[in-house]
Amino acid sequence: MFPDVKDHRRTTRADYRAMVENHLLPYFGGMKVAAITSGDVDAYVVVKRTAKQPLGPQTLGQHLNRLHAIFRGGTQRRAGGDEPGPGRRASLGAEVALDDPQPGEVAAVMRAFDSMAADAETETAAAWALTARAMTATMVFAWLRRGELLGLRWRDVELAHPNGPRLHVRQTFVRGHESLPKTDEGSRSIALAGPLADELFRHLERTAYGAPNDLVFCHPHKGTAVGSGYFKQLVGEALRRAGVERPMREFHDWRHTGITNAAAAGMPPVEIMCMAGHADFKTTTRYIDLAGSVFSSSVDLLGTRFGEMGTRSGSKPRSEAGENGSVAGAEAEAA
Numbered sequence: 001m002f003p004d005v006k007d008h009r010r011t012t013r014a015d016y017r018a019m020v021e022n023h024l025l026p027y028f029g030g031m032k033v034a035a036i037t038s039g040d041v042d043a044y045v046v047v048k049r050t051a052k053q054p055l056g057p058q059t060l061g062q063h064l065n066r067l068h069a070i071f072r073g074g075t076q077r078r079a080g081g082d083e084p085g086p087g088r089r090a091s092l093g094a095e096v097a098l099d100d101p102q103p104g105e106v107a108a109v110m111r112a113f114d115s116m117a118a119d120a121e122t123e124t125a126a127a128w129a130l131t132a133r134a135m136t137a138t139m140v141f142a143w144l145r146r147g148e149l150l151g152l153r154w155r156d157v158e159l160a161h162p163n164g165p166r167l168h169v170r171q172t173f174v175r176g177h178e179s180l181p182k183t184d185e186g187s188r189s190i191a192l193a194g195p196l197a198d199e200l201f202r203h204l205e206r207t208a209y210g211a212p213n214d215l216v217f218c219h220p221h222k223g224t225a226v227g228s229g230y231f232k233q234l235v236g237e238a239l240r241r242a243g244v245e246r247p248m249r250e251f252h253d254w255r256h257t258g259i260t261n262a263a264a265a266g267m268p269p270v271e272i273m274c275m276a277g278h279a280d281f282k283t284t285t286r287y288i289d290l291a292g293s294v295f296s297s298s299v300d301l302l303g304t305r306f307g308e309m310g311t312r313s314g315s316k317p318r319s320e321a322g323e324n325g326s327v328a329g330a331e332a333e334a335a
Helices: 010-028 038-049 057-078 103-119 123-142 146-151 194-206 228-242 252-265 269-276 279-284 299-306 327-334
Strands: 166-169 172-174 177-179 188-191
Touching: 010 038, 010 057, 038 057, 103 123, 103 228, 103 252, 103 299, 123 146, 123 194, 123 228, 123 252, 123 299, 146 172, 188 269, 194 299, 252 269, 252 299
Parallel strands: none
Antiparallel strands: 166 188, 172 177
16 A cells, blocks of 8 residues: 555555554445545544544644545546646656646746745744745755755855855754754755756845854844744745635645756756755766766756745845855855
């Protein structure tokens, strides 16, 4: 049921198995996936919240995410004809899947974050909107997983590297704890497309937490890790303003959007696997040695596909960030 084909830890697969066998199957086991309605899911939530040992909101959220993955798998299997089902994903090199935002929609979401910041009644609310924009852009362009995004520190961002701006995935932040990436492939260097490099530079200009050991994405006034619940609300409001009606999980679906759009833009599959940190890239290493490569030329394909993302009012070009445009250079100049 849970073959080792994804970059899941053994404990994660065990958790998924227990979730399905102890909860989802006993409730939905007699139903066909295609017959399950939103009302059935709502009823499941009520049952689990009112049980003798009720499930908490976070656990229920994990159950719904797993159920969503099962539904998506079911629509993939049903979509065997010419017309793809609503959950069908694009294979590498194909057109972007119908349920992934198109470049125009991504740009609209970015503009929505800007409008949220402009409409904010407080500086804190504006800072949160712009932080959410930078987080979303980083997932779309660099394909970071949730833990990788939340664990990113400025010491791992090189905006003025001589061979092009890049970031390094060296740690993750999961359930309040920092740890190493779950697989060897998870530790990687990623070239930054121009729009993302500009976005991160503007974010560095705004933040009060730009020291090497500070989190790139943090509470605007505390420097602590971003809470997923509040970020989810911000993403939901941006989607509403942008007119994007498809359901979007606030973390994983943006990463998936970036990967499928890169495939549609023509980035080679092997490079996509490496940049995304997929464990199954190991099967390609006997054909081509890409160790240490950050794909500086290929990543521009994604930047070209999405184009520029919104306004830059009040921001300075990267060339003015200290002596060499790096985080360290900016800090030295400020001192």
